Amino acid sequence: MSAEASGSVPIDNGKKPMTIITIGMAGAGKSTFVQRLNSHLHALDPPSPPYIVNLDPAVTYTPYEPNIDIRDTVNYQEVMKQFVSYNLGPNGGILTALNLFTTKFDQVLTLIEQRADSVDYVVLDTPGQIEIFTWSASGAIITDAVASSLPTVVAYIIDTPRTTAPATFMSNMLYACSILYKTKLPFILVFNKTDVQPHDFALEWMSDFEEFQAALATHEGARDAEGEPTYMNSLMNSMSLVLDEFYKNLKAVGVSSVTGDGFKEFLEAVEGSREEYEKDYLPELQRARTQREKTLARAQEQAKADSMARVMSDLAIDRERNPAGALADHWDPEEEFADDDEDTEINIIDRSEERGPGEFVDVTRAQRHEREHINWPRPG
Numbered sequence: 001m002s003a004e005a006s007g008s009v010p011i012d013n014g015k016k017p018m019t020i021i022t023i024g025m026a027g028a029g030k031s032t033f034v035q036r037l038n039s040h041l042h043a044l045d046p047p048s049p050p051y052i053v054n055l056d057p058a059v060t061y062t063p064y065e066p067n068i069d070i071r072d073t074v075n076y077q078e079v080m081k082q083f084v085s086y087n088l089g090p091n092g093g094i095l096t097a098l099n100l101f102t103t104k105f106d107q108v109l110t111l112i113e114q115r116a117d118s119v120d121y122v123v124l125d126t127p128g129q130i131e132i133f134t135w136s137a138s139g140a141i142i143t144d145a146v147a148s149s150l151p152t153v154v155a156y157i158i159d160t161p162r163t164t165a166p167a168t169f170m171s172n173m174l175y176a177c178s179i180l181y182k183t184k185l186p187f188i189l190v191f192n193k194t195d196v197q198p199h200d201f202a203l204e205w206m207s208d209f210e211e212f213q214a215a216l217a218t219h220e221g222a223r224d225a226e227g228e229p230t231y232m233n234s235l236m237n238s239m240s241l242v243l244d245e246f247y248k249n250l251k252a253v254g255v256s257s258v259t260g261d262g263f264k265e266f267l268e269a270v271e272g273s274r275e276e277y278e279k280d281y282l283p284e285l286q287r288a289r290t291q292r293e294k295t296l297a298r299a300q301e302q303a304k305a306d307s308m309a310r311v312m313s314d315l316a317i318d319r320e321r322n323p324a325g326a327l328a329d330h331w332d333p334e335e336e337f338a339d340d341d342e343d344t345e346i347n348i349i350d351r352s353e354e355r356g357p358g359e360f361v362d363v364t365r366a367q368r369h370e371r372e373h374i375n376w377p378r379p380g
């Protein structure tokens with residue numbers, strides 16, 4: 001079977017791997033989707049194993065073997081214990097773990113970039129508590145960092161059987177819309193679990209808002225006791241018009257992560273997103289980055305000037321008060337910055353990196369500081 005016929009979208013020489021960020025409500029099937037995508041890519045001719053990064057610190061089991069796993073770097077249970085005085089709940093613990101991991105995300109990027117010539121796809125599995133990734137600073141930093149170095153697409157995984165009610169469908173689409181506008185990245189709606197519930201109804205609602213409004217009108221709760229349309233019904237009717245515009249910018253595919261149906265179409269949609277990324281998103285990202293760097297440079301210059309002025313004024317006062325002490329003044333910059341690089345030894349581990357023939361990196365958890373209670377992995 002040729003690569004094309006089998007659903008493979010071969011990458012030209014020099015083409016960067018596509019990064020797929022999977023996002024979705026808890027239970028939508030993200031992990032099962034990543035596992036099926038992984039096996040689909042392995043089964044292509046030629047095989048195209050993806051590079052997988054698990055970003056869910058609280059997951060107890062992943063049905064695939066990630067190349068990089070946040071759990072190797074941050075121990076979620078320990079984070080919860082460590083921050084007990086802050087009364088962190090489970091979501092606070094996941095967020096803190098993600099924040100800690102994000103401080104080392106440059107290493108993750110380096111590891112991914114080292115594989116850029118040999119992989120076609122990089123896949124990120126995100127925490128089930130969707131808002132932790134989509135609305136946190138860490139989630140934004142990770143998304144921006146990945147999207148600045150590799151073509152990136154968001155795969156928004158939807159639990160199709162649980163989205164057949166018009167109100168639920170609309171809530172899910174509004175959520176997708178908010179993520180699209182937040183990330184500004186190419187976006188694929190992935191209707192999962194089509195083995196249980198085909199996604200035709202969703203495509204129909206997305207392509208014809210009158211169909212959606214008709215479904216709304218017949219739905220329970222559409223009218224009040226007097227037979228008038230309820231407030232919710234009117235609101236959803238109006239919003240369906242707004243969403244009509246949003247749907248035009250989206251690709252939608254139906255998949256079953258259990259049977260593997262639809263994965264060929266999914267990869268085609270991913271490849272279509274590459275063009276979108278290069279044409280629409282990359283120039284915008286570069287413009288935003290240049291703007292950010294300029295603002296940062298200006299702020300740093302200003303901060304430097306302010307602190308220099310403060311030091312000089314303090315020094316002048318000090319010398320005036322203590323002329324003898326001023327003679328002993330000296331400053332050795334080498335001495336001051338000698339020990340500054342303390343944390344460079346914390347390393348993110350690529351589980352699949354070969355050390356010797358047939359020997360893989362074994363992640364052992366070593367505690368760095370007694371007070372820290374965070375287990376940073378070390379090889380060997």
Ligand SMILES: Nc1nc2c(ncn2[C@@H]2O[C@H](COP(=O)(O)OP(=O)(O)OP(=O)(O)O)[C@@H](O)[C@H]2O)c(=O)[nH]1
Nearest residue numbers: 026027028029030031032128192193196256257258
């Ligand atoms: N029938 C069917 N079940 C599926 C499919 N995909 C996932 N599931 C089931 O849906 C449930 C949730 O799947 P997960 O992959 O754990 O979902 P998740 O989004 O990673 O869940 P969180 O980790 O809580 O965010 C599991 O019982 C899966 O077996 C599918 O395509 N078809």
